[in-house]
Amino acid sequence: MPLAQLISATQLQQRLHQPDLLILDCRFALDDPAYGQRSFVQGHIPGAQYADLERDLSGPIHKGVTGRHPLPDATQLLQRLREWGLNDDSEVVLYDDGPGAFAARAWWLLAWLGKRDGVYLLDGGLKAWREAAGELSQDPATSGAGDFTGSPDATLLVDAEQLQQRLHDPQLTLLDARALPRFRGEVEPLDPVAGHIPGARCAVFTDNLNGDGCFLPAEQLRQRFAAQLEQRPASDLVAYCGSGVTACHNLFALCLAGYPLAPLYAGSWSEWITDPARPVASGD
Known part of the structure; x- marks a missing residue:
C-alpha cells in the first residue's frame, strides 16, 4: 500500500x-x-x-x-x-x-x-x-x-549537527518549502533572521497543488521533484521549512510521486538560526 x-x-x-x-x-x-x-x-x-x-x-x-x-x-x-x-x-x-x-x-x-x-x-x-x-x-x-x-523511527530525522556536516556533500538535495521571498531573505514575517540554509533549493509547498487546492497528478509531481534532484539520488534528499510543518507537505508529495520517504530536518529554519555559528545564505 x-x-x-x-x-x-x-x-x-x-x-x-x-x-x-x-x-x-x-x-x-x-x-x-x-x-x-x-x-x-x-x-x-x-x-x-x-x-x-x-x-x-x-x-x-x-x-x-x-x-x-x-x-x-x-x-x-x-x-x-x-x-x-x-x-x-x-x-x-x-x-x-x-x-x-x-x-x-x-x-x-x-x-x-x-x-x-x-x-x-x-x-x-x-x-x-x-x-x-x-x-x-x-x-x-x-x-x-x-x-x-x-x-518513533529515528531514520526519518536529521538534526542540525548532522545537516551542517553534510552541507558540502554534492549528493545532498536540501529542499526548503517556504515561499521564495522568505527563502531569498527579502522578507521574514516569523523568525528573527532571514535567508536560508546554504545549498538549499526553494521548493514552495503550495506548488504541489493545482488551482483548486488539490494535489497535482503523481506524474507532474515526479517531474517537479526530478527537476530539483537533477542527477542526485533521492536517497540523499532532506526536507525543511520554517518550523518543520510545511516541509511535511513536500515529503507527502514526494511519496505521492513515487519517491521514498525522505528525512525531515524537524527543527528547520527557526531552529537553525538559534546558533549564530551556523551559516546563513540569502538570494537564490
Whole structure:
C-alpha cells in the first residue's frame, strides 16, 4: 500500500460511518493559534477529533534552542492518538482548511510512529468537503480508547549537527518549502533572521497543488521533484521549512510521486538560526 494516499470528499462521504475510521481535523492558523479549535467547535466533519498543531502535534518550545514547532514527545503523542481511538488497523483521514500543510504534519508524525497503512489526506481539505455538499457537525466526537502500538523511527530525522556536516556533500538535495521571498531573505514575517540554509533549493509547498487546492497528478509531481534532484539520488534528499510543518507537505508529495520517504530536518529554519555559528545564505 502506498505510504502517501489521498481521499476525495465524495469517497469520504461514502466511508463516513465505517467502523474504526479516525478523522482528525488539523486546522490551525499561525497568526491566530485559537482559530483551529474555534473553527472545529463551529463545525467539523462528523465524527472528527481535533488535533491542535501546538498542543498535540508539537512539543514545548525552548527559547534559543528549539524551533517554533519542535516534535512532540513520542510517548505523549502515542497516548493522545489512543485517546482519539487509534488502533493498529484503523483507517485515518486527516484534513485542514485546504492547503494540507497541517494535515501533512499529522501524516508525517503517524509515519514516524510507524502508522503507515490506511492513512489519507482529504484532497482539497475542508474546502473540497464543503463544495461536495458534505455535512458539518457541532457534536463532540466519541470514541473508545485505541490500542495503537507505535514507536518513533529515528531514520526519518536529521538534526542540525548532522545537516551542517553534510552541507558540502554534492549528493545532498536540501529542499526548503517556504515561499521564495522568505527563502531569498527579502522578507521574514516569523523568525528573527532571514535567508536560508546554504545549498538549499526553494521548493514552495503550495506548488504541489493545482488551482483548486488539490494535489497535482503523481506524474507532474515526479517531474517537479526530478527537476530539483537533477542527477542526485533521492536517497540523499532532506526536507525543511520554517518550523518543520510545511516541509511535511513536500515529503507527502514526494511519496505521492513515487519517491521514498525522505528525512525531515524537524527543527528547520527557526531552529537553525538559534546558533549564530551556523551559516546563513540569502538570494537564490
